[in-house]
Amino acid sequence: MTYFQAVVIALIQGVTELFPVSSLGHSVLVPAWFGGSWQALATQSPEGDSGTSFYLAYIVALHCATAFALVWFFRADWVRLVRGFLRSFPASVRLSLQARRPRLSVLDKDERLAWMIIFATIPVGLTGVALEHVFRTVFAKPAAAAVFLFVNGLILLGAEAMRRSAARRKQDGVPVTGGPPAVHPAYLGSPAYPAGVPAGAAYPPGPAGRAEPVSHRTPSGARAASDIADAERSDERISRLPYKDAILIGSTQILALFAGISRSGVTMAGGLWRGLDNEDAARFAFLLATPVILAAGLLKVPSLAGPAGAHIHGQVAVGFIVCGIAAYLSVRFLVRWFQTRTLTPFAIYCLVFGLLSMLRFI
Numbered sequence: 001m002t003y004f005q006a007v008v009i010a011l012i013q014g015v016t017e018l019f020p021v022s023s024l025g026h027s028v029l030v031p032a033w034f035g036g037s038w039q040a041l042a043t044q045s046p047e048g049d050s051g052t053s054f055y056l057a058y059i060v061a062l063h064c065a066t067a068f069a070l071v072w073f074f075r076a077d078w079v080r081l082v083r084g085f086l087r088s089f090p091a092s093v094r095l096s097l098q099a100r101r102p103r104l105s106v107l108d109k110d111e112r113l114a115w116m117i118i119f120a121t122i123p124v125g126l127t128g129v130a131l132e133h134v135f136r137t138v139f140a141k142p143a144a145a146a147v148f149l150f151v152n153g154l155i156l157l158g159a160e161a162m163r164r165s166a167a168r169r170k171q172d173g174v175p176v177t178g179g180p181p182a183v184h185p186a187y188l189g190s191p192a193y194p195a196g197v198p199a200g201a202a203y204p205p206g207p208a209g210r211a212e213p214v215s216h217r218t219p220s221g222a223r224a225a226s227d228i229a230d231a232e233r234s235d236e237r238i239s240r241l242p243y244k245d246a247i248l249i250g251s252t253q254i255l256a257l258f259a260g261i262s263r264s265g266v267t268m269a270g271g272l273w274r275g276l277d278n279e280d281a282a283r284f285a286f287l288l289a290t291p292v293i294l295a296a297g298l299l300k301v302p303s304l305a306g307p308a309g310a311h312i313h314g315q316v317a318v319g320f321i322v323c324g325i326a327a328y329l330s331v332r333f334l335v336r337w338f339q340t341r342t343l344t345p346f347a348i349y350c351l352v353f354g355l356l357s358m359l360r361f362i
Contacts, residue, residue: 001041001054001083006315007322008040013062014069014326017293020265020346021353022152025145027059027258029357030144054312060300061316062323063347067294070286076228077235077287081117109232109239118252119243121291127254128296140259142361149258150354155261156347159269163278163342208282234283237279238276245274250288260354262291268343276327282338286331 012030017023031038041055071078088111242250249270256263264285271281 001058001312002037003315005041005319006058006312006319009058010062010065010319010323012325013059014066014323015330016332017063017066018070018264018289018327020152020156020262020268020343021350022145022149022256022260022265023260024140025149025152025260025262028140028145029142029149029353032361033357038308057300058312058316058319060297061320063293063297064301065320065324066327067297069324070290070293070331071096073328073331074287074290075232077231078290080110080232080235081114081287084108084112085114085118087111088115109236113235113239116239116243116246117250117287117291120246120288123247123251124253124256124292125295128257128292131257136338142357145259146354146357146361148258148354149350150260150358151319152261152265153347153350153354156265156343156350159272160347163272166272166275181250213269231283234280237280238284241274241276244317249274249284253292262350263292264345265343265350271319278338278342282325282334288334 008029009027012026013023016026031041249267252266252270253263255261255266268278268281268286269283271284272278276284347355
């Protein structure tokens with residue numbers, strides 16, 4: 001693998017892992033489209049494992065870069081969530097390490113969201129450990145990836161149709177099922193729900209039901225205090241989902257084991273299905289993706305010290321940096337995009353690229 005190939009693949013991974021267009025599908029299809037020595041990279045994926053395939057070992061390193069970019073971008077949020085998780089245990093548990101079941105029904109938003117992420121991650125974690133090699137061996141081929149990328153486009157279009165339908169019913173005064181329940185009484189009086197706000201209010205008070213989009217206030221690259229405040233309000237809304245809905249949304253990540261199905265795309269679709277809007281569904285998708293991507297990468301990082309990584313350490317170092325920067329810029333862009341825009345452009349892209357790839361490889 002040349003340094004040029006390493007940089008191109010790192011850019012593709014950094015963007016497509018977070019954009020709802022499937023990084024695994026692109027890591028198979030793009031080399032196949034280029035052909036020649038690029039094609040040899042793609043054929044390694046279904047034939048080997050990360051201990052013998054330098055391409056898979058390289059992709060593992062890029063997964064770690066993407067996860068670190070997500071952690072860094074959401075670092076203030078993860079600090080809150082980790083503190084919430086630790087706070088959810090009684091003091092006696094923290095001191096004596098004796099297991100006691102936390103009272104999940106009375107947790108605050110940070111505590112509740114932390115447990116939601118844990119519960120929602122379990123299904124895809126167990127499935128990935130058990131079946132990841134099977135999915136890659138059978139489906140990580142250009143023809144299959146093309147089909148699933150087209151299916152991914154249909155999923156995104158279907159999710160947008162559900163969102164528009166729910167919005168129309170809400171405007172017409174028809175109750176919408178599957179959405180967040182009324183605010184828990186414990187939340188009233190918090191910054192997101194000041195005293196006097198009705199317990200059934202769907203969103204924090206303000207113009208159009210929420211604060212002005214961050215993109216209209218913070219043109220600079222750094223996350224401002226207002227960004228973080230908006231993130232907390234989003235967490236407040238997400239945390240009002242029932243735990244079963246969080247598990248259903250997290251379970252949709254299993255579909256991303258098929259090359260061509262986007263993790264962030266299907267997770268956002270699951271969030272829209274359960275009543276979130278695009279902004280909150282995207283945020284929940286990124287939070288859910290972080291531990292899964294990080295765990296998948298760290299579990300296989302030792303392969304870089306073996307034969308598979310013997311001659312690509314320089315490429316890995318360059319690719320890690322390039323991928324990390326691309327992923328950071330991608331998540332920054334997408335967080336702002338989904339405040340006011342939809343999944344439709346990504347759906348169209350998947351349908352077009354998937355159809356062209358099917359014509360090319362089937």
